[in-house]
Structures are given as C-alpha cells and as structure tokens.
Amino acid sequence: MLSELKKEVYEQNMRLPELDLVNFTWGNVSQIDREKGLFVIKPSGVDYEELTPEDMVVCDLDGNVVEGTMNPSSDTPTHAYLYRHFKDVGGIVHTHSPWAVSFSQAGKSVAALGTTHADTFYGDVPVARALSEAEITEAYEANTGKVIVETFEKAGLDPMAVPAVLVRQHGPFTWGESASKAVYNAKVLEVSAEMAYHTLQLNPDQERVPQYLLDKHYYRKHGENAYYGQNNPKSKSH
Amino acid sequence: MLSELKKEVYEQNMRLPELDLVNFTWGNVSQIDREKGLFVIKPSGVDYEELTPEDMVVCDLDGNVVEGTMNPSSDTPTHAYLYRHFKDVGGIVHTHSPWAVSFSQAGKSVAALGTTHADTFYGDVPVARALSEAEITEAYEANTGKVIVETFEKAGLDPMAVPAVLVRQHGPFTWGESASKAVYNAKVLEVSAEMAYHTLQLNPDQERVPQYLLDKHYYRKHGENAYYGQNNPKSKSH
Amino acid sequence: MLSELKKEVYEQNMRLPELDLVNFTWGNVSQIDREKGLFVIKPSGVDYEELTPEDMVVCDLDGNVVEGTMNPSSDTPTHAYLYRHFKDVGGIVHTHSPWAVSFSQAGKSVAALGTTHADTFYGDVPVARALSEAEITEAYEANTGKVIVETFEKAGLDPMAVPAVLVRQHGPFTWGESASKAVYNAKVLEVSAEMAYHTLQLNPDQERVPQYLLDKHYYRKHGENAYYGQNNPKSKSH
Amino acid sequence: MLSELKKEVYEQNMRLPELDLVNFTWGNVSQIDREKGLFVIKPSGVDYEELTPEDMVVCDLDGNVVEGTMNPSSDTPTHAYLYRHFKDVGGIVHTHSPWAVSFSQAGKSVAALGTTHADTFYGDVPVARALSEAEITEAYEANTGKVIVETFEKAGLDPMAVPAVLVRQHGPFTWGESASKAVYNAKVLEVSAEMAYHTLQLNPDQERVPQYLLDKHYYRKHGENAYYGQNNPKSKSH
Numbered sequence: 001m002l003s004e005l006k007k008e009v010y011e012q013n014m015r016l017p018e019l020d021l022v023n024f025t026w027g028n029v030s031q032i033d034r035e036k037g038l039f040v041i042k043p044s045g046v047d048y049e050e051l052t053p054e055d056m057v058v059c060d061l062d063g064n065v066v067e068g069t070m071n072p073s074s075d076t077p078t079h080a081y082l083y084r085h086f087k088d089v090g091g092i093v094h095t096h097s098p099w100a101v102s103f104s105q106a107g108k109s110v111a112a113l114g115t116t117h118a119d120t121f122y123g124d125v126p127v128a129r130a131l132s133e134a135e136i137t138e139a140y141e142a143n144t145g146k147v148i149v150e151t152f153e154k155a156g157l158d159p160m161a162v163p164a165v166l167v168r169q170h171g172p173f174t175w176g177e178s179a180s181k182a183v184y185n186a187k188v189l190e191v192s193a194e195m196a197y198h199t200l201q202l203n204p205d206q207e208r209v210p211q212y213l214l215d216k217h218y219y220r221k222h223g224e225n226a227y228y229g230q231n232n233p234k235s236k237s238h
Numbered sequence: 239m240l241s242e243l244k245k246e247v248y249e250q251n252m253r254l255p256e257l258d259l260v261n262f263t264w265g266n267v268s269q270i271d272r273e274k275g276l277f278v279i280k281p282s283g284v285d286y287e288e289l290t291p292e293d294m295v296v297c298d299l300d301g302n303v304v305e306g307t308m309n310p311s312s313d314t315p316t317h318a319y320l321y322r323h324f325k326d327v328g329g330i331v332h333t334h335s336p337w338a339v340s341f342s343q344a345g346k347s348v349a350a351l352g353t354t355h356a357d358t359f360y361g362d363v364p365v366a367r368a369l370s371e372a373e374i375t376e377a378y379e380a381n382t383g384k385v386i387v388e389t390f391e392k393a394g395l396d397p398m399a400v401p402a403v404l405v406r407q408h409g410p411f412t413w414g415e416s417a418s419k420a421v422y423n424a425k426v427l428e429v430s431a432e433m434a435y436h437t438l439q440l441n442p443d444q445e446r447v448p449q450y451l452l453d454k455h456y457y458r459k460h461g462e463n464a465y466y467g468q469n470n471p472k473s474k475s476h
Numbered sequence: 477m478l479s480e481l482k483k484e485v486y487e488q489n490m491r492l493p494e495l496d497l498v499n500f501t502w503g504n505v506s507q508i509d510r511e512k513g514l515f516v517i518k519p520s521g522v523d524y525e526e527l528t529p530e531d532m533v534v535c536d537l538d539g540n541v542v543e544g545t546m547n548p549s550s551d552t553p554t555h556a557y558l559y560r561h562f563k564d565v566g567g568i569v570h571t572h573s574p575w576a577v578s579f580s581q582a583g584k585s586v587a588a589l590g591t592t593h594a595d596t597f598y599g600d601v602p603v604a605r606a607l608s609e610a611e612i613t614e615a616y617e618a619n620t621g622k623v624i625v626e627t628f629e630k631a632g633l634d635p636m637a638v639p640a641v642l643v644r645q646h647g648p649f650t651w652g653e654s655a656s657k658a659v660y661n662a663k664v665l666e667v668s669a670e671m672a673y674h675t676l677q678l679n680p681d682q683e684r685v686p687q688y689l690l691d692k693h694y695y696r697k698h699g700e701n702a703y704y705g706q707n708n709p710k711s712k713s714h
Numbered sequence: 715m716l717s718e719l720k721k722e723v724y725e726q727n728m729r730l731p732e733l734d735l736v737n738f739t740w741g742n743v744s745q746i747d748r749e750k751g752l753f754v755i756k757p758s759g760v761d762y763e764e765l766t767p768e769d770m771v772v773c774d775l776d777g778n779v780v781e782g783t784m785n786p787s788s789d790t791p792t793h794a795y796l797y798r799h800f801k802d803v804g805g806i807v808h809t810h811s812p813w814a815v816s817f818s819q820a821g822k823s824v825a826a827l828g829t830t831h832a833d834t835f836y837g838d839v840p841v842a843r844a845l846s847e848a849e850i851t852e853a854y855e856a857n858t859g860k861v862i863v864e865t866f867e868k869a870g871l872d873p874m875a876v877p878a879v880l881v882r883q884h885g886p887f888t889w890g891e892s893a894s895k896a897v898y899n900a901k902v903l904e905v906s907a908e909m910a911y912h913t914l915q916l917n918p919d920q921e922r923v924p925q926y927l928l929d930k931h932y933y934r935k936h937g938e939n940a941y942y943g944q945n946n947p948k949s950k951s952h
Binding site: 098171 | 439441448450451454466
C-alpha cells in the first residue's frame with residue numbers, strides 16, 4: 001500500500017541527518033496522498049541507520065494508523081492537524097535543529113533580515129504562543145497543531161508563503177508542496193536562523209528587509225513571473 | 239573475565255569521538271556489573287584509535303584494579319564513588335564537551351528551557367560547588383564524586399531523573415541505566431547546553447519551561463505512561 | 477566552444493561546497509576570456525551533484541547567452557556589470573556563506589583586524605549601500621553590480637587590492653585574476669568575517685591593524701617585493 | 715640528510731588540517747635536531763595535499779637554508795629565534811586557528827578558566843605586545859620571535875610550563891619537547907580559547923581557577939608526581 005510514497009518519505013527522512021538537522025531520532029517527515037486522504041510518516045524513536053522504507057506508517061487524517069507494524073511518530077497528531085487545516089500542504093517536517101530551537105526557546109520569530117531568508121519565506125517565520133496547561137496535559141500533540149494554525153490565522157499569514165513556524169519552547173515545523181520541499185525549507189530556516197542570530201548580535205537594531213526586496217526575491221523564485229532556476233515560467237525567456 | 243562487558247564498554251567509549259564529544263583522550267565511559275560489584279572502565283590516556291576491548295580495566299567499588307594491565311582512567315575514583323552512592327546507576331560518562339564545559343566554567347546550571355532538554359532531564363542540570371583546596375589536594379577524584387552526590391542530596395534531586403551534573407571549572411559527568419544510556423545523555427546535555435547558550439544570548443530573561451511541560455515531555459518518554467518509541471508501556475496503544 | 481574554460485569554471489564551482497561556502501545551489505562562479513569578451517558561468521538552480529562541465533553557460537559582456545542549453549545563474553547581470561567595469565577581474569564568485577552574510581545583513585564592513593585578513597585584503601571589505609526600490613524593481617541584478625562599482629569608486633578603492641564586497645541585506649561577491657583566486661578570496665572573506673565577529677564580541681572597541689602592518693602583510697604576498705610562497709619575485713632570494 | 719626528521723615534520727604538518735587547525739597553507743610545523751643545531755620546516759605556501767616529506771627544508775639556527783629546493787615558511791626567522799632562546803623547545807607550530815586568532819586580534823590572553831586548559835597550560839596563555847612600526851618594517855618575522863621571548867621574560871614565565879603565546883593581531887604560536895607535542899598544544903589552545911570565549915559570554919566576571927587547582931591538574935600530568943596516562947612516574951602505582 002502506497003509503496004512509492006513510503007519510499008519517498010523514507011528518503012526524505014534520511015536527508016535530515018545528512019543535512020545536519022537532527023541528532024539521534026529527533027525528527028520526522030511525512031507526505032500526504034490527498035486523493036486517498038492518507039499520509040505516510042516515520043515510526044517513533046527508531047534510529048535512522050535502522051530505518052527501512054517498509055517501516056513507514058500509513059495514517060488517516062485523524063492520525064489513526066491504517067497500515068504499519070510500528071508506532072508512528074509521537075508528533076503524528078500534529079501532522080494530521082496541519083494536513084486537515086492547511087489544504088495545500090503536501091509534506092511536513094519537524095526537527096530539533098539547534099538554531100531554530102534557540103529562537104523557539106527565546107520566544108522570538110526569525111526576522112526576515114536578508115535575501116537568504118526572503119528567497120524562501122515571504123516575511124518573518126513566526127513563533128506560536130505557548131500552550132496552556134490544559135492544552136499540554138490533554139491532546140498535547142494535536143493542540144500543537146492547533147496553535148500553529150491559530151498563529152497563521154490570527155496574523156493573516158498564508159502558510160504556503162511562509163511555510164514554517166517555531167513552536168514555543170520546542171522547535172520548528174516546516175512544510176511545503178511535498179516532503180522534499182518541506183525538508184528544503186527546514187534547512188533554509190536553520191541557516192536563516194543562524195544568520196539572524198549573528199546579525200542581531202552585530203547590530204541589535206537591524207531592521208527587516210523592505211517590502212520591495214521581499215517581493216523581488218520571493219517572486220523571483222515563486223509564481224508566474226519566477227525566473228530563477230530551469231523550470232520556472234519565465235526562466236527560459238530571461 | 240567480564241569479556242562481554244569489556245566489549246560493551248569499549249564500544250561505548252568509541253561512540254564519544256563519533257558523537258563529537260571528545261578531543262584526544264579526554265573522556266571515559268564505564269559500566270557496572272551490580273551482581274559482581276565490579277565495573278569496567280577505559281584505561282588512562284590511550285588514543286581512541288589504539289584502544290581495544292582487551293585494554294578495558296576491571297575495578298571494584300573502591301576503585302581498585304581487579305584485572306587489566308593498563309592504568310584505569312584517572313577519573314576512576316569518581317566513577318567508583320558515584321556507583322557506591324547512586325545505586326541505580328549502571329553506566330557513567332565523563333567528557334570535556336565544549337558547551338557543557340563552558341557552563342561548568344561559568345558556574346551556571348543548564349536551565350530547562352525547552353523540550354529537547356526536558357525529554358531527557360527532568361529539570362535543570364545542576365552545577366556542583368567548587369572543591370575546596372583540601373578536597374583538591376588530597377583524594378581529588380574521589381572528592382569530585384563526593385561533591386556531585388552532595389549536590390543531588392542538598393537539592394533533593396533524583397539522579398535517575400536528572401542524570402547529569404556539571405563539575406565546577408571542569409566539565410560534565412552523565413550517567414544512566416547503562417553505559418549506552420549515559421553516552422546518549424552526554425550528547426543530549428551537550429546539545430541542550432548549546433541551545434541554552436544561544437537562547438540566553440537572544441533573551442537573557444528567558445524563563446524555564448513550566449512544570450506541566452516538564453512533566454509532559456519527561457513522562458512521555460519515561461515511566462509507566464510513556465508512549466514515545468516502540469517499547470514503552472503505552473506506545474502500542476497510542 | 478571554450479571547453480577548457482567551461483571545465484575550469486565547473487571545477488571552481490565544485491570547490492564551493494567542498495570549502496563549506498554554499499548550501500544547495502546558493503552560489504555561482506564565473507571566469508572570463510578577455511580576448512573573446514565572453515565569460516562562462518554556472519547555470520541557475522542546478523544541484524552541485526548534477527552539474528557537468530557541459531552545463532556551463534557562455535555569455536557576452538551584456539549578459540546575453542551565447543552558447544548553452546540551460547539558463548545562466550540569475551546573478552549573471554551582476555557578473556557582466558563587474559566584468560565591464562573592473563577591467564582586471566578574471567573571475568567572480570557569489571555565495572551566501574553565513575559569516576559574510578551576517579555582516580551584510582547587519583550593514584557592517586568586515587574590518588581589517590588581523591593578518592589573516594590583511595594577507596588578502598588591503599583594508600576593510602566594504603558593505604555597499606542598500607538598493608533603492610526602483611533599483612530593485614527593475615534590472616535588480618545589474619543594479620547590484622552598479623552599487624558595487626559605485627562603492628569602490630566613491631571610496632577610491634582598488635578592486636584588485638580589496639577583491640570583495642558585501643551586498644547589503646544579501647551577501648558577498650568576491651573576485652580575482654581568475655575564478656580560482658576568486659574562490660580562494662571567498663573563503664578568506666568567510667574566515668576573516670568569522671574571526672572579526674568573535675574579536676568584536678570579545679573587544680567591541682578593537683581598532684583596526686595599523687597601516688604599516690597592512691602594508692607588510694599585503695606586500696609580503698603581492699607585488700614585486702613579495703616573498704611568500706614559491707613563485708613570488710623575491711621568494712627565491714629570501 | 716635528516717630524512718627521519720623530515721618524515722616526522724611532514725607528518726606533523728599533515729595533522730594540522732586533520733585537526734581543523736588550518737585553511738589552505740596557513741600553518742607550519744618545525745622540529746629541531748639540537749645536536750646538529752638544525753631544524754626542519756615546511757616550505758612556504760605549498761598546498762597540504764601536494765606536500766611530500768622530501769619538500770621539507772633544513773635550516774640552521776640563524777634561519778638560513780642548509781638543504782632543500784623550496785623556500786622555507788616565511789615564518790622561519792620566528793622559529794629560529796624561538797629555538798635560539800627557548801633552549802628546551804624541540805618543536806614549534808604556527809596556525810591561524812580561528813578561536814586563538816580571535817583572542818589575538820582582541821588583544822586578550824586566554825585565561826585559565828578550567829581544567830581543560832590547566833591540564834596543558836600552567837596559567838594564562840599570554841598575548842604579546844604589538845610590534846612597533848620599525849619592528850614590522852624590518853626583520854618582521856625575527857622580531858615576532860623577539861616579542862614572544864620578551865613576553866615570557868617580562869612575566870617570568872617558563873615557556874615549557876606555558877607552551878603557547880598569542881601574537882597580537884596575528885595568531886598563535888605553540889611549542890613543546892617535539893613537533894608532535896607542539897601540534898597537540900596547538901589543538902588544546904584552540905579548544906581552550908573556544909571554551910573561554912563562551913564562558914566569558916555567559917559570565918563576564920568569571921574568575922580564573924585557583925592556584926591549587928592549577929597545580930593539581932598540571933602536576934597530575936607533568937613532572938615526577940604525574941599519574942595520568944600509562945607512562946608517567948607514578949601512573950603504575952596509582
């Protein structure tokens with residue numbers, strides 16, 4: 001069942017240690033088949049060197065296991081919540097990558113301070129509010145999804161334009177059209193956070209990039225006027 | 239004698255450089271056989287690339303060599319002291335990993351600022367008081383064990399719930415049910431210290447995680463209601 | 477056409493990930509054939525592991541593609557502008573290396589604080605002014621070249637003596653007699669920026685090196701009295 | 715001539731990139747044959763991957779080349795000066811390792827803040843005064859040796875007890891009984907500087923370790939009461 005998707009999710013999970021985004025088992029990647037309403041996710045707490053494509057677990061949109069002999073990631077209810085509410089998301093990643101975690105712990109968003117950030121994130125990567133005691137005690141992982149969605153709705157943010165969030169005192173979730181894109185975004189967030197940290201140490205009053213630079217870099221890579229790379233609408237005519 | 243244990247201790251020692259926790263010979267791992275009252279430890283000052291399982295030294299609980307042609311780690315009396323007083327400890331690790339050492343040198347505990355920390359340490363990792371001149375001049379290594387135990391007793395800490403300490407102006411010791419778990423805890427401490435450092439630079443007034451988040455993450459992985467991973471009591475029913 | 481030059485440009489591009497200067501596709505190297513008035517540059521957005529020498533794109537000095545089936549780097553108009561105005565430049569590099577980007581984002585030049593810097597850069601590496609909204613909206617990449625040249629002209633800097641610049645809120649460009657030298661300079665800039673950052677954290681009032689130390693180190697390696705290395709004018713008689 | 719020594723010096727030079735102490739050609743190691751009054755040093759500006767044992771250059775104590783087809787390191791007069799004045803030194807290393815350089819550029823000694831430092835350096839690693847314009851313009855490299863020796867003499871330091879120095883606005887020199895020991899000391903200095911930097915950021919008023927801790931750690935590894943490792947006087951009886 002979904003053997004191609006399992007293989008893809010397995011491979012995207014294996015990129016996390018290659019990209020220096022995880023220690024031990026501290027990360028998970030999923031990807032959804034929207035037509036079937038099922039997503040595939042890494043099992044919980046299994047060493048990356050022992051993982052196989054067959055270990056991947058198939059879940060429905062309520063986070064119930066549909067196929068698989070192993071327990072899915074303990075973050076599965078967060079993934080399910082995000083797939084239910086962010087309809088264009090095709091893949092989701094969670095890591096404890098150190099720079100993004102440091103901003104999560106400090107309760108600070110990763111500000112859009114340069115083009116490295118702006119090429120991928122159309123504005124600051126927000127930090128969600130802390131969960132209440134009740135939200136943590138019961139249905140913690142699903143409530144983590146809830147505060148992420150709440151963060152985007154309250155700020156009027158498009159999750160496909162800013163495909164990442166920092167969960168307070170925890171760490172980053174990123175997403176994208178596919179698991180592959182979500183992994184890419186996880187690395188961009190980590191690198192952008194590292195650069196933002198050093199920028200703010202050098203110049204604590206550093207302002208964000210202006211809207212027109214944000215527009216230029218984001219739309220150079222995204223949308224119908226994109227001209228970066230080999231496959232964008234205007235790249236051949238550039 | 240204890241050849242399986244020697245092999246295990248050898249392998250756990252070899253993980254220290256793999257996990258970027260040591261330079262040169264600056265680390266040691268031991269594991270105890272509680273029934274026999276003997277522990278096995280790395281020899282002193284031997285390069286990791288020259289170590290063999292047969293080089294491991296067998297010691298009794300007073301730190302005396304029972305078997306082995308090489309000198310045991312100079313920190314052997316610290317290990318022995320901890321095994322005598324922390325009855326559930328099965329393995330001990332000492333390193334000079336740079337982030338944990340920096341907190342040790344600064345005299346600051348590693349505060350519980352996020353879930354990466356809270357998944358393993360049920361609260362701050364404490365820093366022990368400095369040893370007195372008399373404690374350093376005579377029986378220095380055993381006294382190092384003494385101040386560690388004193389730190390936990392004075393603060394009413396369970397060493398199995400917070401399986402790590404920072405020795406003032408020196409560096410970290412970690413422990414666990416086994417050498418393997420102690421090595422794992424040494425890496426978690428190093429990563430948590432790195433994140434705590436950057437968090438505090440971003441936000442010097444950052445508060446610790448609330449008790450209910452500490453409870454949630456710790457008990458998600460430990461005890462009878464644990465549901466993280468494949469082998470915990472509730473993980474199958476999750 | 478220009479097959480030797482394509483091979484060289486390919487190899488210099490491949491050095492960027494080897495020297496830890498790029499993530500993903502975030503960098504590009506070009507080299508010019510001044511007699512033919514053509515330069516060769518990396519294609520846009522192609523993974524380093526998929527690049528081949530044949531993928532390299534040949535452009536004229538207006539940045540038009542003369543040969544090649546792929547789109548050239550989106551930064552091609554910047555390279556073209558620099559080749560038109562800096563007549564002795566033979567190769568150009570752009571990266572998003574994290575330390576240099578941090579200074580770019582903070583709007584601070586990389587000050588000449590020691591000999592590591594002074595061996596390559598005869599004074600501070602300047603940061604260019606931010607582009608205006610009009611300069612960003614139209615002909616952004618060519619205007620990036622324009623503000624770089626403006627920076628050097630206004631400050632009376634010789635681009636061959638200080639072969640690097642920080643583009644505001646973006647990142648570094650470096651150059652040299654050849655692509656190989658430009659790649660070398662990109663690494664020196666990154667290392668110098670890392671050292672400058674830590675130096676300024678340790679000592680915020682640290683002054684620059686004196687002019688005579690700048691002269692000594694720069695002219696030890698450059699010009700007719702150079703005596704560093706095996707091929708400099710005076711190295712044999714030293 | 716001195717073929718064994720050339721092989722040893724070659725191998726110790728090759729350890730510098732392995733230990734992450736150099737970029738490009740920015741480092742050099744020498745070792746002396748005190749009976750013959752000759753030392754062997756790396757040639758100037760040759761890539762590490764191209765070096766061979768035969769490339770090593772033989773010099774006398776005035777820094778003149780006695781054998782070898784290549785130019786010796788441009789720092790050769792510094793090595794010669796140190797060998798002439800520090801009579802027990804058997805090997806010397808110079809690098810531009812980033813943490814040690816940052817302290818050199820900031821004009822701050824690396825304070826003895828913990829046992830990692832104290833195991834090797836019996837007190838702070840001092841920073842030498844800046845050279846005057848005259849000292850830089852003429853005989854710069856020999857004068858670098860002169861200010862190093864002056865630093866130790868004025869402070870009454872034993873160069874074998876504190877086998878390292880920071881040259882102002884430049885970088886570290888380390889030494890020892892042999893090239894191998896000097897390379898080891900170069901790595902310890904780099905690690906100690908990294909830890910000192912983070913310690914001082916966490917706690918700017920952090921005091922040095924007390925004299926008795928300095929004594930304990932230094933004499934645990936050095937001198938007739940040493941008991942660390944396998945070959946020290948008291949290590950067998952420990």
